[in-house]
Amino acid sequence: MDARKRDRMATIVFWGIGLVTLGILAFIIIEIFGRGLITALSPSFFSGKPEAKQVGGGIGPMIVSSLYLAALSMLIALPVSIGAAIHMAEYAREGRFNNFIRFCLDSLATLPSIVFGIFGLTLFVITFRWSYCLLAGAFTLALLNLPILLRGAEESIKLVPQTYREASMSLGASRWTTIKRVVLPSAMPGIITGTVLPVGRIMGESAVVIFTTGLFIRTIPLSPFDPAAPLAGYIWYAQTEATVLDYRKIVNGGAAILLILVFLINFAARRFARFYAKRKQLEVKF
DSSP states (O other): OHHHHHHHHHHHHHHHHHHHHHHHHHHHHHHHHHHHHHHHTOHHHHHSOOOSSSSOOOOHHHHHHHHHHHHHHHHHHHHHHHHHHHIIIIISOOSHHHHHHHHHHHHHHTSOHHHHHHHHIIIIIIISOOOSOHHHHHHHHHHHHHHHHHHHHHHHHHTSOHHHHHHHHHTTOOHHHHIIIIIHHHHHHHHHHHTHHHHHHHHHOOHHHHHHTOSOOSSOOOSTTSOOOOHHHHHHHHHHHOOSTTHHHHHHHHHHHHHHHHHHHHHHHHHHHHHHHHHHHHHHHO
């Protein structure tokens, strides 16, 4: 009876913790949408140009800047992280040196983003003389998210059963062919899912973009060397500077759109990962 009571109490406690967590998340989402969803759904606000000193501005260039920056950052970070993950999971020997590298990666993942922002400002904006541009922000955000992407890709590769490798090599495939044709396709759903957190972090990052990309533009950036104003940074700018009378409308509407964009990106990434996994299962069956 004591064991049953303890089990029931533990179940109630954990259910309570889960419900409280869900309640907090629901409150945040409802609060953001309640304040800014009507503004966010306005075509003039969603696609319009921002205004520096008069009311009625939009955030169209900021949305494009955020999506452009996220795509450019992942284009830089993904090949490096996957290549390093393959080396650490398949080629590197376990030992103190490998453990030291993992320790350094975990330490970098916990650094405040403003440290990376100052580093990007010093290296890319000042030393390389790129000025404020998308490319400077993309490289800085790639460095910021590289530890998370690398560790996620490494764990996904390690989760591939060893029997897959043994079966491939027993048929005469080389080690690289096995990695390319068997290991990576099997690990790809996990790698794709692991990109959700970094992309969301890029979309919501403000400290890095303040120091590397810019805060206010009125035209859509086309070249990677064009200045940009990602949405999170512009929300911070509109709130702190308050140069227009309707700045609260801009902040609330921008926050609602940013939340919608993160939801859509997460949903698309997870759906693509599931589709890829099902497609690979069908290929194996036939």
